[in-house]
Amino acid sequence: MTGTGTQAAEKPRRRQARGERRIEQLLEAAAQVFQEVGYPAASTNGIARAAGVSPGTLYQFFPNKEALAVELGRRLMAELEQTHGRVLSGADTTRPLAEILDTVLDPLIAFNLGHPAFFVLIHGPEAPGEIVSDHEELHAVLQQQITDLVARRAPDLPIPELDRVSVMAFAIFRAGLALVMHSDGAQREGYIVELKSALHRYLAPVLGS
Amino acid sequence: MTGTGTQAAEKPRRRQARGERRIEQLLEAAAQVFQEVGYPAASTNGIARAAGVSPGTLYQFFPNKEALAVELGRRLMAELEQTHGRVLSGADTTRPLAEILDTVLDPLIAFNLGHPAFFVLIHGPEAPGEIVSDHEELHAVLQQQITDLVARRAPDLPIPELDRVSVMAFAIFRAGLALVMHSDGAQREGYIVELKSALHRYLAPVLGS
DNA sequence: GACAAATACGAGCGGTCGCTCACATTCTAT
DNA sequence: ATAGAATGTGAGCGACCGCTCGTATTTGTC
Structure with a gap:
């Protein structure tokens, strides 16, 4: 399953190690914010801030709040x-x-x-x-x-x-x-x-x- | 506690029959909107609109959304x-x-x-x-x-x-x-x-x- | 070093929110 | 009849929302 380009060929988006790390940070921050204020009240800007990045960076990796x-x-x-x-x-x-x-x-x-x-x-x-x-x-x-x-x-x-x-x-x-x-x-x-x-x-x- | 007669002596606000009717309308509209979209997503403007009045009128009778x-x-x-x-x-x-x-x-x-x-x-x-x-x-x-x-x-x-x-x-x-x-x-x-x-x-x- | 892709920034767009306010209208007490 | 209180309007304020985009920086590849 993890072979070369079997299933993930639809998104040929190449990702650097830095990007993967950012994704982890963002998910961690999202988990933190979700549990603090609940999902509806959690703001994407707030999640980005909690992750120490700008709002734009968040949307570099996630298309919207729901995807997060x-x-x-x-x-x-x-x-x-x-x-x-x-x-x-x-x-x-x-x-x-x-x-x-x-x-x-x-x-x-x-x-x-x-x-x-x-x-x-x-x-x-x-x-x-x-x-x-x-x-x-x-x-x-x-x-x-x-x-x-x-x-x-x-x-x-x-x-x-x-x-x-x-x-x-x-x-x-x-x-x-x-x-x-x-x-x-x-x-x-x-x-x-x-x-x-x-x-x-x-x-x-x-x-x- | 609040002494004789009516208990709302602290607010000598005189209310006309029209006002009482508006309050009923607003509460009815609020109940409708709350059940439709839930409390957090219910907007005061929306409740006012559902009651057929302007936002200002709502705040004539209720200090805020929570009071409603x-x-x-x-x-x-x-x-x-x-x-x-x-x-x-x-x-x-x-x-x-x-x-x-x-x-x-x-x-x-x-x-x-x-x-x-x-x-x-x-x-x-x-x-x-x-x-x-x-x-x-x-x-x-x-x-x-x-x-x-x-x-x-x-x-x-x-x-x-x-x-x-x-x-x-x-x-x-x-x-x-x-x-x-x-x-x-x-x-x-x-x-x-x-x-x-x-x-x-x-x-x-x-x-x- | 050159160059493109990936990553990062952050001001700000278009929108909705709760709520306000200057002002108009209607009612009630005299 | 008239004054003043109660009721009514709706544009819009300030804040925040999810999200965008022009631009700058970093990274991997050659």
């Missing part, structure tokens, strides 16, 4: 899979439910705590009229992985119920994750336990203990 | 309590949990479906740096009522656990409500059932069936 968020999401998603393995799709669905939840949720929570921008990106853009493909894809990928996980655990579940349960489970996860993210110390530990309890109790009747 | 949201929240909250009675604080906690959930959730869901702006307002403003008192009060009032409800049902619950469970329950409710609001027809019915199931299963071990 999309690429950041891509990288975070890749890093999630790299550092924690295939968390969702690799889970052993024959284990007890509580164990599955631990092995799935702990890495996800840890990753979100370590990369708060990820949490910002999987929370909808709030404005309904936004360009749909914004963070929607990140959301959809995670949702699909959860649905697959549930389907593997309960293969005989009718499709509509499978979808409903999976969507609800993801919603509960995001809601609980928000509580975890906005607390700290002992409280945070408490919410983590609470989130696991909520999901366990919700899923046990459907997936078995 | 706050007053709208106040009125919606009042209407909720008026039309559905004291839904939360009046629930009979000696009934079976499933019944309590029905009597509490059905009015709340119906009200949100009938007043989508309410749903927008109880969803955080997304931007962390926002003026804190924005929708925060509405949120806090509902949270407190839920906590009281849980406390009445389980008086022996230690305070920290009471708080944690109540906050988590409210979070699950909001997450499920979002699914209900963004679906329709049979799917919506399904999510309503799912939300009730999730809350019942989550709360049953703590509150009893």
